[in-house]
Amino acid sequence: MTGLRGFGQVLSCTLSTLLLNFHQVQLTYFPVVVNSTQLDIFSSQPENLFMTKLTSTLSFAAQAGSEIDLWTPAETGDWATDNATGRAYALELIGVMKANEAPILLGHVAKAIGARGKHGGVEVGFFQQIAEKLLLV
Numbered sequence: 039m040t041g042l043r044g045f046g047q048v049l050s051c052t053l054s055t056l057l058l059n060f061h062q063v064q065l066t067y068f069p070v071v072v073n074s075t076q077l078d079i080f081s082s083q084p085e086n087l088f089m090t091k092l093t094s095t096l097s098f099a100a101q102a103g104s105e106i107d108l109w110t111p112a113e114t115g116d117w118a119t120d121n122a123t124g125r126a127y128a129l130e131l132i133g134v135m136k137a138n139e140a141p142i143l144l145g146h147v148a149k150a151i152g153a154r155g156k157h158g159g160v161e162v163g164f165f166q167q168i169a170e171k172l173l174l175v
Contacts, residue, residue, distance in 0.1 A: 091138075093108060097112075111123065117158075119159070124164035124165075128163070131143065
């Protein structure tokens with residue numbers, strides 16, 4: 039079982055790295071537009087405003103003051119339930135990314151998942167749903 043857990047962590051870290059690299063490419067080539075206003079995503083204040091707007095509707099994100107935690111999942115300890123929750127979170131995130139033309143958000147969420155250091159049913163369901171959606175494109 040330890041071998042599988044290690045594999046999952048390596049896979050998750052590799053996925054996070056890939057998504058973060060994708061995120062960096064997006065930063066380089068795509069301006070961010072919110073309500074017809076272009077934001078400079080390299081400056082901290084507009085990015086915070088942008089992130090607050092994007093993440094305020096995500097059920098798995100929490101904000102305390104100016105800090106935004108992009109991964110605060112509701113976990114039950116039941117693999118099937120947690121997996122379904124992760125899948126729902128992925129669909130929620132995809133909806134926000136599409137509505138706001140903000141694929142950059144996926145990189146931020148992947149980074150938050152990796153930083154949390156826990157990879158259970160919610161995280162597996164989340165990335166499985168993202169992967170399945172990518173294969174359908």
